[in-house]
Amino acid sequence: MSTSSTAAPDWVEVCRLDDIPALGARVLERDGGDNIALFRTASGNVFALRDRCPHKGGPLSQGIVAGETVTCPLHSWNLSLDSGEARAPDVGCVTTYPVRVEDGVVWLSPGLTPAAAHAGSGVDCQHSSSATVAPVQSGLDIRLDNLEGPEVLALLREHLGSMEHTAPAESRHALDLVGLREPGITFWSVWDGPALAGFGALKHMTESHAEIKSMRTAASHLRRGVASKMLRHLIQEAATRGYSRLSLETGSMEFFEAARHLYASFGFTPCPPFGDYRPDPNSVFMTLDIAGSPGDPFDPKPRRGVT
Numbered sequence: 001m002s003t004s005s006t007a008a009p010d011w012v013e014v015c016r017l018d019d020i021p022a023l024g025a026r027v028l029e030r031d032g033g034d035n036i037a038l039f040r041t042a043s044g045n046v047f048a049l050r051d052r053c054p055h056k057g058g059p060l061s062q063g064i065v066a067g068e069t070v071t072c073p074l075h076s077w078n079l080s081l082d083s084g085e086a087r088a089p090d091v092g093c094v095t096t097y098p099v100r101v102e103d104g105v106v107w108l109s110p111g112l113t114p115a116a117a118h119a120g121s122g123v124d125c126q127h128s129s130s131a132t133v134a135p136v137q138s139g140l141d142i143r144l145d146n147l148e149g150p151e152v153l154a155l156l157r158e159h160l161g162s163m164e165h166t167a168p169a170e171s172r173h174a175l176d177l178v179g180l181r182e183p184g185i186t187f188w189s190v191w192d193g194p195a196l197a198g199f200g201a202l203k204h205m206t207e208s209h210a211e212i213k214s215m216r217t218a219a220s221h222l223r224r225g226v227a228s229k230m231l232r233h234l235i236q237e238a239a240t241r242g243y244s245r246l247s248l249e250t251g252s253m254e255f256f257e258a259a260r261h262l263y264a265s266f267g268f269t270p271c272p273p274f275g276d277y278r279p280d281p282n283s284v285f286m287t288l289d290i291a292g293s294p295g296d297p298f299d300p301k302p303r304r305g306v307t
């Protein structure tokens, strides 16, 4: 989709507003230039930024959107979606692009002067030349799942099987099918068209505290952003349900290093055992404060909706 507006020939139609997940992003690939990330805030505003963090190049499209700020998934710099500037104490800036929404359609002007060019920042903020913009078909669709489909059951078996060699049984806390069907557990699967790409779950613990369970990416979809997408979904869902804290247990072994790195990139920090967990050298416990302030999309809302 790259239709030029008759009113403004430099504007390019890139997608529909509904194609950008609320509090998420959609990536536009560019021939001969860095990709552009389109962000949509809770209030429906859309912003376009170069998809490259001014710190060390992290993919901003995989960051967390809160208010009009995106937090880089790698080292948690907070960048203004409006100006592209890093929030203090960090210093830097990412290029932003003019974007507008008309009748549910998103228009971008990659050839215009960037909306923000901050001389003196010394980082990024220079507009690259005009380049062809084309939407990337992310193809990843997160669905509430009833744990009955053969693909999901097969991946769950694989998930549990892969845990068997990692630690003694008493140190393994992955939920089986019965456990995942318990009240208080909500389970989602991620689909790439007809192909199962992964799954993840949220467990209600207390009024203010939820736990992440059963994060798994299908072997066919490793390193394609599936886990990041699911993790962001779980964080947003937990915040929407009114929890103020989200925690998880994962393994301490090398097998789980990528998972620990992913959680840390989203701001999770090590914490003591929580809930019914006990200290265990085979376990690492991590937690994230998701309590919001007024106006923050993570602001707790009186909705539980645990299925």
Ligand code: FES
Binding pocket: 053, 054, 055, 056, 057, 058, 072, 073, 074, 075, 076, 077
């Ligand atoms: S790469 Fe974004 S904060 Fe380091």
